[in-house]
Amino acid sequence: MQVAAYGAKSATSDIEPLTIERRQTGAHDIAIDIDFCGVCHSDLHMARNDWGVAMYPVVPGHEIVGRVTDVGAHVKGFKPGDLVGVGCMVDSCQSCPSCDEGLEQYCENGMVGTYNGDDKVLGGHTYGGYSGKVVVNEKFVLRVSDKLETKAVAPLLCAGITTWSPLRHWNVKKGDKVGVVGLGGLGHMGVKFAAALGAHVVMITTSAAKGEDAKRLGAHEVLVSKDADAMAAHTGSFDFLLNTIPVKHDLNPYIALLKRDATMVIVGAVEPLEGFHGAGLIMGRKRIAGSLIGGIAETQEMLDFCAEHGITSDVEMINIDTINNAYERMQKSDVKYRFVIDMKSLKAAA
Amino acid sequence: MQVAAYGAKSATSDIEPLTIERRQTGAHDIAIDIDFCGVCHSDLHMARNDWGVAMYPVVPGHEIVGRVTDVGAHVKGFKPGDLVGVGCMVDSCQSCPSCDEGLEQYCENGMVGTYNGDDKVLGGHTYGGYSGKVVVNEKFVLRVSDKLETKAVAPLLCAGITTWSPLRHWNVKKGDKVGVVGLGGLGHMGVKFAAALGAHVVMITTSAAKGEDAKRLGAHEVLVSKDADAMAAHTGSFDFLLNTIPVKHDLNPYIALLKRDATMVIVGAVEPLEGFHGAGLIMGRKRIAGSLIGGIAETQEMLDFCAEHGITSDVEMINIDTINNAYERMQKSDVKYRFVIDMKSLKAAA
Numbered sequence: 001m002q003v004a005a006y007g008a009k010s011a012t013s014d015i016e017p018l019t020i021e022r023r024q025t026g027a028h029d030i031a032i033d034i035d036f037c038g039v040c041h042s043d044l045h046m047a048r049n050d051w052g053v054a055m056y057p058v059v060p061g062h063e064i065v066g067r068v069t070d071v072g073a074h075v076k077g078f079k080p081g082d083l084v085g086v087g088c089m090v091d092s093c094q095s096c097p098s099c100d101e102g103l104e105q106y107c108e109n110g111m112v113g114t115y116n117g118d119d120k121v122l123g124g125h126t127y128g129g130y131s132g133k134v135v136v137n138e139k140f141v142l143r144v145s146d147k148l149e150t151k152a153v154a155p156l157l158c159a160g161i162t163t164w165s166p167l168r169h170w171n172v173k174k175g176d177k178v179g180v181v182g183l184g185g186l187g188h189m190g191v192k193f194a195a196a197l198g199a200h201v202v203m204i205t206t207s208a209a210k211g212e213d214a215k216r217l218g219a220h221e222v223l224v225s226k227d228a229d230a231m232a233a234h235t236g237s238f239d240f241l242l243n244t245i246p247v248k249h250d251l252n253p254y255i256a257l258l259k260r261d262a263t264m265v266i267v268g269a270v271e272p273l274e275g276f277h278g279a280g281l282i283m284g285r286k287r288i289a290g291s292l293i294g295g296i297a298e299t300q301e302m303l304d305f306c307a308e309h310g311i312t313s314d315v316e317m318i319n320i321d322t323i324n325n326a327y328e329r330m331q332k333s334d335v336k337y338r339f340v341i342d343m344k345s346l347k348a349a350a
Numbered sequence: 351m352q353v354a355a356y357g358a359k360s361a362t363s364d365i366e367p368l369t370i371e372r373r374q375t376g377a378h379d380i381a382i383d384i385d386f387c388g389v390c391h392s393d394l395h396m397a398r399n400d401w402g403v404a405m406y407p408v409v410p411g412h413e414i415v416g417r418v419t420d421v422g423a424h425v426k427g428f429k430p431g432d433l434v435g436v437g438c439m440v441d442s443c444q445s446c447p448s449c450d451e452g453l454e455q456y457c458e459n460g461m462v463g464t465y466n467g468d469d470k471v472l473g474g475h476t477y478g479g480y481s482g483k484v485v486v487n488e489k490f491v492l493r494v495s496d497k498l499e500t501k502a503v504a505p506l507l508c509a510g511i512t513t514w515s516p517l518r519h520w521n522v523k524k525g526d527k528v529g530v531v532g533l534g535g536l537g538h539m540g541v542k543f544a545a546a547l548g549a550h551v552v553m554i555t556t557s558a559a560k561g562e563d564a565k566r567l568g569a570h571e572v573l574v575s576k577d578a579d580a581m582a583a584h585t586g587s588f589d590f591l592l593n594t595i596p597v598k599h600d601l602n603p604y605i606a607l608l609k610r611d612a613t614m615v616i617v618g619a620v621e622p623l624e625g626f627h628g629a630g631l632i633m634g635r636k637r638i639a640g641s642l643i644g645g646i647a648e649t650q651e652m653l654d655f656c657a658e659h660g661i662t663s664d665v666e667m668i669n670i671d672t673i674n675n676a677y678e679r680m681q682k683s684d685v686k687y688r689f690v691i692d693m694k695s696l697k698a699a700a
Binding site: 248267269281284289290 | 623
């Protein structure tokens, strides 16, 4: 079926109206009318082909919340009218060790991205959530509680799970001293989750002004990374660091903050990082790790936790026809903390 | 007491004969006549003040094996005539959480290095094993089995424990695919230990010629890191990497070799490393860590394992008056795989 969407026709074009083909609802598929779609920094990177892997047209969007309109013959557990979410993946091989362990994001045969993935059904590539409808295999559809403000749930599907998964995998718990480095879409969720898990949360940021807002989000302390004395006072004191900085940066000051055997997990910088001093890791058996979104079961766990604890993203709503302006503001970090597109605006434009 | 030794009087001087002061045997001390002392790359770095922390005169040497000549009134478990070893540490606070856990190398109040540490008894700084005698607190003295060739035991006290500790801490076990990167003093022990622990050991080296020798040491495969096709064939296949490269290098090719959730431990490069690509860690939740020597109990465990499995270092014996030449050869990696000083040569020179 033909569906209205917005996307980029080339690396240099703006995001503009398009029509895309969506598959019919297969036996294991769920058709969804999209209500809201969050705007992730990677939407912008892919639209502009910053990573050199874009396939055009690029229809971004992998923070999708909407209502089920149709389910395939073999679908159990979902019915029309259900509130659901779709995150960064719409398929995986479902047979490799990673998939068997519920870690579809690390599928050894390659998970299928919600956009710019290889479309196994229609051929070509997948199209994301800047569109009116999407059809997704039931295994990649999440249940969303109607206890939460729906529009503010959308960013949980990427920014939320990206921060939740490492906090859980590295077993952040009550009493741990956790630093969240960088306060953007990812960082603001990291602060909320770490606080909800009972950690003592320190917002580590370049700007004292940003830090104040972090306290509203749940941070107990603010550490300004440009303040050498303050950084020195926290040396060797952190049980865990969640590093959400999205660009190349010096890791050494953050490594110094870790306790012996503690880990800093990088979730934001999908790009080359500066070098670090070997002694920084050696003297204290410290660790640097990476983490990519989260598995489907873990994403559901996160959504359920959010429903129980009343956690959502801080969002600024936009209409689809202002998306190019939103990208410009994102590049200046001028958003608290995630743009979400009200997809009614697409229907109005259509 | 005055003891004959060899050391550097300044950053630019050769290693030359000196006389140093050793303390009397205290109630908890053990006095040792040194038979053999291994030559570690850090001896050279410290003698030349490459790390900017040297205190002169520098008497290097922290791979010490000798015989007990005297024990303090409260010493239990050691007696004159016992064969013993001393490694990189001669003291620590023995009251912090790291010391309580048997991880004296990470003592939070600073472990006392065997040389160039703060001497708590005599004041000034500690002097290492390029000398005839040493007096050490019993807690930092290791038992050495006389089943092993004594001179080839000396390097176990640093090169041995430095590679053993991460292999054990990261639980390398039978059937794991383990890569040892770099074949020098550390790497050759890493190969021996990983093989003895039952791992499938791949020697990863720049030179196919070096690799052949690695097979003699126990490696099952050789991977030449300059061979892009060979490296690609091993992508994502290693359970653990022990990185012994002693100098700045590109981490990206090695990160690519790791399986999901696998760790590369850096033990050699106590210096700034090149940057790496964030995606390399993120796509697979991979980890980079550091590791410093090992605790005293773990060092004893390693020595006992060596006695049981007949493992020693491959050594080239030298007399103390050829140490400057040995340093020059070490800088060219011209040693298989560790120089050991026969300390009888010091007595002969005295």
